[in-house]
Amino acid sequence: MNLRLRTRLALTVGAAIVITFALLGYLITFERNTRMRSVVKQIALKVLQMRADDLSAHLQRTQEACRRLAAQAQRSDQRLEPPGSTHPLTLDASAAGMRYADTLGGWISWTSPAQDRLHVCETPPMEQVPWTTNGRGPRDPQPAWLAPHIDEKASGTPVITCVTPVIKNGRVTAFVGIDDNAATLLPSMRSLIRLGVSEVALIDKDGTCLIIPTEAAGRARVTHNIDDVGREHHDIISAETPIEGTPFKVRAWASIASLESDEHSFLLQQTAIGAIAVAILLALTLIITRTLTQPLASLERAADRVRRGQFNARVTVQESRGELTELGEAFNTLMTELDTRYQALQVAAVERERAEREITLASEAQSSMLPRLDMVPPGIEASAQSISARQVGGDLYDLFALPGNRVAFALGDTCGKGMGAALLMVQTVTALRSIAQLYERPSQCIAHLNHLATAMAYSVPLTTLFYGIVHLDDGRLVYCNAGHPAPIIDGEIVRTPAQPSLGAVDDALYRDDEISLRPGSTVVLVSDGITEAPGQESRFVGLDGVLREVRDAGAGISARDLVERLLALSQTGDADFEEDDATVAVVRYRGPSTVLRVAPRVDAVEPVLARIDGCDLPPADRLRLRLAVEELLVNVIEHGRSATSIEVTVVNRFDGVGVRLEDNGIRFDPTRQVKAAAVNPRAGDEALETPIGGKGLTLARHSVDDLCYVRWQGLNRLDMFKSRSAGDS
């Protein structure tokens, strides 16, 4: 349907209104017609009555004519000639001076202009009167009678004969009769046909009945049983009129069935029209509704598919140009666009996921390159942390032990951030670790790294690097600073003449600087992610800001806490500020340390204990530390555990003495054994039976301030610390 939606709606409503009115009209007409039929039936009855009256009057007139004829005949002396006589008697029926042949006892027939025949018959011999053939004679000639019969000679024409006796001298001398051709009545009856009047009957007083059909083709008949008439019809209406002066009456009847059959066909017709109208209304409504609902249903299905994530859903668009079609086309266009974008998005999401996975792997790889600070020798307390602006960063820090009781540490910053900086950082760390053991002095390493950086074929961002080596036995710090912010040592910025960053100057010569660390000295290194973070008052935090923070923190703060505190400086929370990679490293020199490597034998205990005896501790503290060391050492030796070597490191800290025992035996954590013994203490005789070995660990735990166990790279590592009691020296 090539119609706008509004037009379709208007059509639907219009059709509904028209058809409703049509139905209403039909119902009204039907009711009116029913009433009309009843009126028509009454009118028909009236007309029938009139026709019956007409016929009756006609026959009366014939009767009257006959009577007048008889009266004339009575007055004249003319003989009435019988039928077929040689003297035709001309009788002017209309004229008063009608003459009869003076013949009695016979019939005179005369054909009137109205085709009526006149019979005249003389009285004697009455028996010979031929009209008695119907078995009915003038038995009661007074005053006159009518005889209906069928004139077989005239092709069965119905005839009504009116007979009137001619009386002379007190006796009947003749009868005068007029044959009234009933067929002449027919023209007046034709109108009855339309009213359903099929027959008209002339009924004798004794029931003899001449039935005259109203139809031209019908044959008249005579019957003696009036009740048979009309029996074939279910229902008839009839009208009857007596004929004055005769014993006859006229009846006309019509079948109501014929009337009602008309009515039935009328009803059927009306009902059919109504049904067709309703059917058309339904069909029209259905069609128009479907043109509305089908596209909407299609849209709904498509929308449902979209909801389930099927972006290839489309609707079927019809050829017409209604709003629904436009909506469908708009939907399809939208879905095509959506589908394209969705697929692009999925591809992008996969790509992105892969990229993120790679970055995550890179981040993990980079993190794994950073040193585990568990590795730190006990003479050093170190902590470092790096926050990358992105998942991978360009800052580096490293800390590792060197032969000769030395510890090397480095902190560097590669220009830029992200993946490029990270790759360079990785390269620098790898190179540093590779060459660190080749050179005695940090400046030599730095020069080597600079050579590597400047020798690269492509342009390389600069890398600043602080690289220092702490001599743990005497606290000397030797370092080389290649363009990195100066270190803060013991609450002071230690500035030295600047040296070029790595990669800046070919074959640059680097200088070492040296400073002596006291027990407890703290070296703080930061990257520019800290110093260039926005500060509270000045533009940047700056190295001064870091210094202030270090001083505020005090000397007692642990390296880990100090790192956290300094890193917080870079966490400004300022969204406008693009954070750089921020790294902080804190290295605290605990004090001079000595390392003793012994075999796991009992005789090796003595030199170790002698070293403890030489510690700078009050005697009571020293004895307790000695007990702990002896017990733990004996535990390792006596229980074997496959150890082949034991390394003892003694650190003379400013606040006490730390001892580290490391053995390469199978895993054994004495601190857990102590806990188990504490849970289940024994006393008295029972204690006597208890193996003394477990007591040793209890004693050791009891004797030191701190005892912790770490399994590290195949080594059992026990760190203990005995603090210097207050007031003693």
Add this chain to the structure above:
Amino acid sequence: MEMQTEVHGDVAVVNVSGRLDITTAPLLETALKPIIEGETRALVVCLRGVDYVSSAGLRVLVSCARALKHDSRPLFVTAVQPYVHEVFEVAGLLEVFNLARDNDEALQALTAN
């Protein structure tokens, strides 16, 4: 570590001085062995000169006590220095030994029995 053994009648008195550790404990064990195996009625170990006892030393003392107790012979540990006393306490051994202030107190207790 130094040891000096005295005999008071049927009671043996061992005066110990020095550190009783993993190195010296076997020496004490060796010294005590003949006494435990002998006919001595009781043993007094004086720790007046001992300022350091490790679990190795404790083990010697405990095994000695265990052996004597088997024959219902008393063991007295006398003149326990504060730090050694603390070690005994931590090891849960205060109940194991008969402790006396000095040798005389221990000998008197033995005579009283």
